Amino acid sequence: MENILEISGLNKSYGNFSLQDISFSLPEGCITGFIGINGAGKTTTLRTILGLTSKSSGNVRLFGMDMKTNEKQIKERIGIVLDGGGFYDELSLSEMKSIVASAYKSWDETKYRIYLDRFSLGPKQKINTLSKGMRMKYALALALSHKAELLIMDEPTSGLDPLIRSQLLDILKEFMNNGGRGVFFSTHITSDLDKIADMLIMIDNGKIIFQEEKDILLDSYRIVKSDLKDLTKDTEKLFVNISKTAFGFTGITNQLEDIKKAMPDAITERTTIEDVMLCNIKGGKK
Ligand SMILES: Nc1ncnc2c1ncn2[C@@H]1O[C@H](COP(=O)(O)OP(=O)(O)OP(=O)(O)O)[C@@H](O)[C@H]1O
Incomplete structure (x- = not known):
């Protein structure tokens, strides 16, 4: 199994908090849960991996390429779902989609429309009228419409009702049906991972505590x-x-x-x- 993502020696400080020598790798074909309590460092790690937050040291490799020198090619192959979405609230879904779509060579408009329909989202709706669950579905529709091979999601299920959470899990399973893909999914709500994760990585106070296959981990406790x-x-x-x-x-x-x-x-x-x-x-x- 190839590694889709490899992180080594990642360090980053924010006042009293620091990510300390974070190293782990994600094999392809796995849904990996990134777990830890509030403030453990999940978002900071994800943002640092994506180059949205600067790091003080460390290496990030995706699809065998270095993030420093191949950022554009790498980002083309990643679907990103961040908390809040990072959208311009005053735009309609369709206007925001045009901005996102222009950033990807392999944008698939047909697929995007299918997801919008499936999630009952109207293209003319304004982003600031979306509920939390609708916002997450919209973010997911965008992330899944450019042939991404790796989905990186920060707390996608936080604050969502059980029905939307269950739909999300079904979509992730569908996404994984095509080989060579991966999902990296941060959460402090671990019940969703009980259902779908293959691999678990735990962070606490800025340090990686373990990386283990879910079944092996649960068998050992x-x-x-x-x-x-x-x-x-x-x-x-x-x-x-x-x-x-x-x-x-x-x-x-x-x-x-x-x-x-x-x-x-x-x-x-x-x-x-x-x-x-x-x-x-x-x-x-x-
Ligand atoms: N931009 C920032 N400036 C200063 N400190 C920050 C910043 N972003 C995060 N931190 C601090 O870094 C630490 C880790 O935060 P982070 O958001 O990575 O945790 P988390 O595991 O994602 O938590 P949660 O589950 O609550 O989202 C916290 O102590 C937080 O206050």
């Missing part, structure tokens, strides 16, 4: 419930996070085999992505 008597100085070390009550404890572990030996009667349950994200935040579960 378990929620454990048992009596307090099972907790000793040694067994506590087997947990990433523990909460105790008067009756027992609930913990999250990534050392399941050792837990089974140490407390064979404990109840174990599978985790969600949210459980894994929360227990990997510095300072434990928030």
Whole structure:
């Protein structure tokens, strides 16, 4: 599998916040979720990758090309959905589309109209009359109408109702049906990724905490419930996070085999992505 995106040694500072030595890669054919709590650095990373925010150091390669020297060719092949869209609010959808379309050699007007119809958006409607969900659909229609091979989306599901979120997930699955493509999707709402992500990258406080295939990640963690008597100085070390009550404890572990030996009667349950994200935040579960 080729890497569609490769980031190495990315650094960037904003006052007290900094992206620290961010490195990861996205293989083609994967929907990758970029997860982290508010303020973790997701938007800053995406904007830095896209050259919308300057970086202090690091390399960004897309489709095997360096972003510094091939920005135009690279951007032709990326569909971008940013929070708020970056649109001129006083324009109609059709006027804004003309500006966006002129930036792409491979603009596909037929496809754009199909998406507009599918999303029930009127070309004469003004951008400032769009609801949050309609704005996201419009951004998606633009991003999908120039034969992009990689979709980069910043919090596309934030603030959307379950119906629109489910439509978005269907569209992403359709997009991935053609080979050689990728989706990079930042979110702090991890339930959508439980359904569609193949790969997960977590950022916290400007640092990458892990990059792992979703199924492998979820297989390696378990929620454990048992009596307090099972907790000793040694067994506590087997947990990433523990909460105790008067009756027992609930913990999250990534050392399941050792837990089974140490407390064979404990109840174990599978985790969600949210459980894994929360227990990997510095300072434990928030
Ligand atoms: N233009 C800016 N100037 C100064 N600080 C900034 C700027 N943009 C972001 N930051 C700071 O960088 C940190 C990371 O913000 P960022 O928006 O990347 O987080 P995020 O993970 O996308 O959060 P959210 O889920 O809330 O969107 C925050 O502390 C934020 O205040």
